[in-house]
Amino acid sequence: MTEDNKPSNQQGSTLRTVSRHIVRQLGMLNSACGDLPLSPVQAHALIEVSQGAISIKKLAQILNIDKSNASRAISHLVEKRFAHTKSNPRDSRSLLAHLTPQGRKLLQKLDHQQNIIFNEILSQLSCSETQQIETAMTLYNKAIQRSRMQQEYTLRVMTPEDNAPMAAVIRTVSAEYGLTSDKGYAVADPTLDSLSEQYQASDACYWVIEKEGEILGGGGIAPLSINTAVMNTLDQPAAKQERVSELQKMYFSQALRGKGFAKRLAYLALDFAREQGFHSCYLETTADLNEAVKLYESIGFKHLDSHLGDTGHDACEMPMLLKL
Incomplete structure (x- = not known):
């Protein structure tokens, strides 16, 4: 999968190194799991x-x-009588693997062996450190799963050729959630059919996500035309000097949802905003977009009592802000 304007990440390199060392130290490169007649793949099987x-x-x-x-892993388990296979009643062309009593005994030995190893490891950590690692590893695992789901898609900067299909996505999703063009929603913007032209400045960008040439969603970021009178009422020093960006037009078709792209695109836009010297990011949304609201809250956006800029989206009753 390709992705434009993604900054290099030293943390990513460090995480790769740590992951590599963990795999080695847990013995995942060995031909057997300790003293058991199982390779790591066979043990997982x-x-x-x-x-x-x-x-x-x-x-x-x-x-x-x-x-x-x-297939080789199952064949090994069958040969050692740790498993056996039967015809699949739903598909005569395939077999189903079942655990044997010998296999269950071996599994108990495997669990005992792994418990000893991990108890030794966890004895080096406090309870709070263990919880931190569990939380971090859970997030890491979810990120890996999302990355796998995104393999066949491309995330890239928008081009003029993407204007019509992206506008169609915005109109379709808006209709799905009851956001009509006769009110102050993004679908009513006069520039909707020429989106790429609105992001030509060096401190603005719009990205689209496609699969096999079909545009399925996108989102952008650009400077917010700031209302300094409102900004001065917020608990922010030197409000007039602050550069505020706006997260704009994040829309995803049904086929794209549930794959982690919303958070990925939001992070990409926020990284871009930081690179351009923005101090905060603003957005306007509506309670009708419940999934989007939860996403923004999870990223760290805070609800505001009033709108900051003149976006024209007066029907979006939920202004939010994130300090960068």
């Missing part, structure tokens, strides 16, 4: 089979390996 009958195809998907590798 054994765990999944213990959850219930499973096909080779499903196992490959869960373990994120190719079908031939999954």
